[in-house]
Amino acid sequence: MNIMSESNEPSRKITVMKDGPYVVSGRVPLVKENIVSEGGISIGWEKMEEHPERKTYALCRCGQTGTPPYCNGSHASAGFNGTETADRAPFSKRCKVLEGPSLTLYDRQDICARTGHCQQRTGAWTLVKHSDEADKREEAIGVVNSCPSGRLVVRDKETGEALEMPLEKEIAVIQHPHRGVSGPLWVRGGISIVSADGEQYETRNRVTLCRCGASKVKPFCDGSHINVGFRDGSLGKK
Ligand code: FES
Structure with a gap:
């Protein structure tokens, strides 16, 4: 078991755009993953698809795109308020x-x-x-x-070591089939996330970013996608 290693790929970065998408740079792999469940309990993950490699791309943050998970500019016509409200304390x-x-x-x-x-x-x-x-x-x-x-x-408890399983630097677009909703972006492996005002969030091995537009702790997910019944194109429309 290792502690998360320091980033040696500083170019891999996610930048939050004001009232707009996440701009991802540094050829970050993008995959689609479904939550696997048994008897109503989530028990794991299943990789469904790998998106084509891109040097830079923009991921939807407002939940309105017609080309999920990518941004198609819908945030502008939707009047998306993407104000980052997350507590920035470590x-x-x-x-x-x-x-x-x-x-x-x-x-x-x-x-x-x-x-x-x-x-x-x-x-x-x-x-x-x-x-x-x-x-x-x-x-x-x-x-x-x-x-x-x-x-x-x-x-x-004895050593104080964080028992984090090492994760590849990549982003997973989550679907939650047994709840009938689409989920957030799972950012893995310690990719830098920079706010629209230029401040860097604490870099962590596991974080989830909101892509439904409803979170109260933007840019992070707070589970609100379940309350609003968020479904992207992969799950179809209700
Ligand atoms: S994806 Fe928006 S709150 Fe979870």
């Missing part, structure tokens, strides 16, 4: 802490994408509480790392 300053016997769980609820992966097994919180048992500890680490939003982070 993750560690805004999370609740749950101490288990061998693991510490950090939980920041405002950026939860509500994919439900944390409910696997007996749930991340219960698993951490029983992390003195080797199998529960491993399950807790796996469950936490399947959370795309980075709401949950687990650290070894």
Whole structure:
């Protein structure tokens, strides 16, 4: 298990445009992934498609595009207000802490994408509480790392090491079939995200960016796509 490595590809970057799209530069791979579920519980991910490689591209942030996941300029006619309202304090300053016997769980609820992966097994919180048992500890680490939003982070209690599974630098366009909605953009591997005012967000191994336009913590997803029943072209119209 490794701590997320420092970026050695500084050109891979996402820039939030004022009331517009995400401009992605540095040949960041773009894939489509579906949430896999069993009995109503999200248990994993399935890669469905790889989008053609592009040096630079713009991804829709307003939810109105006719060419998902790419921007087609609809934000202008829709009068999209993309004001970035996310709390910019570092993750560690805004999370609740749950101490288990061998693991510490950090939980920041405002950026939860509500994919439900944390409910696997007996749930991340219960698993951490029983992390003195080797199998529960491993399950807790796996469950936490399947959370795309980075709401949950687990650290070894003794060493303080963040137990993050290494992820390739890429973006996954999420679909959530068993909820009948399209989800956010899962940004993996520590890609830099720069706000429209030029400030860089904390670089993290796992974050999700809103692409429905309804989040209250833009540019991050807060699960509002479920409330508004967001469906892009891949899921068809209701
Ligand atoms: S995509 Fe999740 S809140 Fe917009």
